[in-house]
Amino acid sequence: MQMLKQKPLLQFGACLFGDYDAEWIEQVLQEAADAAGAALPMRKEIARGVMTYMEDLCPLRVVPLSFFFERLRDMLEAAGLPAIARCLRRQVPPVRLPLDELARETPLPLFFYTELGRRLEEMRSLGMNRYRFSGQRQCSLVLGQRRRTCPTQQRALRELEEYIRAATPEQQPAY
16 A cells, blocks of 8 residues: 655745645746856756655655755755855745636635735735636636636636736746
């Protein structure tokens, strides 16, 4: 019988994050390499190694985010990448925002966009400034009051995408 992989939660203040993955770690490593002006061609392998440790070997159930980044920095130093280690900055994993669920809670566009803006502002105030939006198509169907794709739904989807771009200028491109 194979055990399910269970990675520990990352803790930042009172917030716990369980929705982190190798892609996020790759992005963090790439940002540090860019800041150091260094190439990091093996970032995928490093990220997979970190995730393997977190999923299979880490004995902790909760890991403080600062501790996670200290260990990542130590590992980069040990691998002979001190410049990248120095440029590594602590950041929280992207927060998943299910737009379709929010649209079902507040189906009128005015209230939907007000609530989405409020939630984004609240997360920013807690230090969370990266997001993974999901359910855009379904959200646009709800906001456009449609059951299937049509010009009204397409317009609602474009408006949603434009709002997200304008409301999250700090958001990095999808990785």
